[in-house]
Amino acid sequence: MIPTPELRAELRELIDETIPAGGTEADTRFTDAQLDALIEKAIVIEEAAAAAWERKGLRAMSERGGLEESQAGNEKLKFVSIEAYRDHCFQMAAYFREKVPGSGSRLFVYEAPKIEGVEA
16 A cells, blocks of 8 residues: 555554654654555555554564553652553454455465276
């Protein structure tokens, strides 16, 4: 597909990476150039979304550095476990991958065995 601002915005919405009000692409996990590269490789927007969710899952540990809990003075933050976040990302990737045309079940070709003395 050819990247457009509309496709990029739709992809950001599908992967839960919208730019916050008053923010920029730097406030998200993906730059516009990274999203454009995913869009260019995809046949449909769902394929790009699946690839983006996979990348989010693969980055889970490095993004948080293993941090699941943080405390500063009286303020304590507890995050969703890295495993739960990663699993969610991969489930979302699978969800979008199923929506890509032609990615459903496939018909397998079966070649019957040759039996001596019997013609097909």
